[in-house]
Amino acid sequence: MPLQFKPPLCHRSPSLKSHDHRLPEIMGDATALNDGGAVTIAIIGCGQRGKAYAEYALCEPSKCKVVAMAEPRPNTCALFAQTHAIDGTLVFRDWRDLHKASAETLKTVGHRLADVVVVAVQDSMHLEVVEAFAKQGYHILCEKPMATSLKDIVKMETAVKKAGIIFGMGHVLRYSPYSKAITEIVRSGALGELINAVHVEPIGYYHFAHSYVRGSWAQQTESSFSLMTKSCHDIDLLCNWFAPATPARISSFGSLKHFRKASKPAAAGDAQQCLDCNYERECPYSAKKIYLDPVSRHDKGWPASTIIDGIPDLENIHEALKKGPYGRCVYESTNDVCDNQVVNLEFSNGSTASFTMVAFTSLICERQSRLHFTHGEIVGDMSTFTVTDFRTKVSTLHTPRLEGGGHGGGDLGLIRTFVDAVRAGKQEMVGTNIDEVVRSHLTVFAAESSRKEGRVVDCLEYEKGVREEFGHSAEDSG
Incomplete structure (x- = not known):
């Protein structure tokens, strides 16, 4: 049964007035670090990788705390905010709105919203997010790869060096x-x-x-x-x-x-989707085997958890396979x-x-x-x-x-x-x-x-x- 919760306020851009009375408590402060206070973190992209890095805050709350986030998917956004007890005024659906709120507070009171930004958005977005928050002085942990083109890699290197920030890369091995x-x-x-x-x-x-x-x-x-x-x-x-x-x-x-299509088994015929394929039971790459069968055994983790917004169940996984790329025949995909x-x-x-x-x-x-x-x-x-x-x-x-x-x-x-x-x-x-x-x-x-x-x-x-x-x-x- 899906978790029951009251979704926090996920909005486009909070006004400074809605949270300015809490600034000293939640914002990054160099003196807090010197005094051994918890490092405050903003997570941008709260999918599999963002959640993996944020887990440490739940394990060691005295060392770090997630205080802000940006995530476009509404259910994923709400669940993450609830898990980390993030104030609704610091929950954003677009990273640009988080960045704008940070600019407002920097201008008004001279503080960032957090000490650290974790960048866990899609790979092609890494550069623009890192550049934007590096200019505001955030320390940055960026998921791998750092960028998807040579030009963007050189630009990110320049941005990080110019900002003089502490920089980490998701080379977790x-x-x-x-x-x-x-x-x-x-x-x-x-x-x-x-x-x-x-x-x-x-x-x-x-x-x-x-x-x-x-x-x-x-x-x-x-x-x-x-x-x-x-x-x-x-x-x-x-x-x-x-x-x-x-x-x-x-x-x-x-x-x-x-x-690729040349490798498609003859028994699969013209089937484009696994749910419509006569060969599905024989195929090791069957979407039913990879996503539906585990959920039917109450395994709601990876990879099924990544193809829907929120908590997977048989109904929403089945719908995702019918309408989305995860139900497509691997020999008919656009990879x-x-x-x-x-x-x-x-x-x-x-x-x-x-x-x-x-x-x-x-x-x-x-x-x-x-x-x-x-x-x-x-x-x-x-x-x-x-x-x-x-x-x-x-x-x-x-x-x-x-x-x-x-x-x-x-x-x-x-x-x-x-x-x-x-x-x-x-x-x-x-x-x-x-x-x-x-x-x-x-x-x-x-x-x-x-x-x-x-x-x-x-x-x-x-x-x-x-x-x-x-x-x-x-x-x-x-």
Whole structure:
């Protein structure tokens, strides 16, 4: 049965008079941070990713609190506001209205509405939101990828540097207990020098069908290529492990091999929708299997929860499949992004790495890694890893502590780290900076250029070309 609640006031633009008597209590204040007060957060985009980062405020209310939000979907907006007890005057349906209210309060009383803005809107919107709130002085945590074009990446870099804010990127893989434990071993030199890494992201057959065939990341023109939208934080993780060496040369191969009309089973005939298909029971990508069947078993989480506004039930999921893209045959969809891709990297110190992104797996995003050192190796599966020392011939199994949240605790680890960095006023506590974020994104773009052009790309020359083409326009726009 749907939750019963009284929706808060979701409106277009509150007047300052409606909440000015509460400003000292709810607004970001540098002195509050110095005194150990909770970091205040505005969430822009309250879907899966926004909710994941906001969860930390419920776990650690003394450290941070969600005080403002912007979300266009009415039921999602109301549920999120209720969950975080957000005052109705700070609940917005459009991020521009939140920004306008912030401008009014900055002008009138010299305070922002919060200390931090979490940007979790669609990828193509990241730049305009980050630029707008960076100019107002908010510290910003932006979901990955930072932007969907080279020009926008350079413009965001310029905006962040000009604002002098603390900036975090949703490269959550760096922040899980598992990855942090491996990184500590890499940095320690205990196994000698890291020479090679083999890293695989098994996206998962129905995950890919949901997100990259039927979903928001299915078309490059609407979002970006799949290596960027799905795997930019895998490339970032590899760059982090090999640092301070940087990517020198890169090559890549991949294609949209299966999710296209030519691969449609003959038994499916001319069916355009799963609910009308005679082959549906045989098809692993059946929308009924992915969305309706779990809800019938009272599983109302991902992915069913993402295709409707509010809490999923059989009626609204069935309606969504009938009328929306999530019920469409995967072989009749309008997707155009790769369903398999490999990337080969050579770093500036001569070390190498290979990365594989593939849709056709039973594992759902449970990465597998092999790291090869001069004196040992690490073999892991995102929950445990085995360290073998060639000198002692001893193998040790490591099982890092489990934490809640997605990506093996990486979601929680990132927001916790970012909040601590804002509290202390130290970018270095984030463990990365805008320069590293830009470099790893440019590496992903270079890989895609290699795939499309059939050539090995020199990463330094590639970055130089990008900055020559877009650097001046970014500076001018700032």
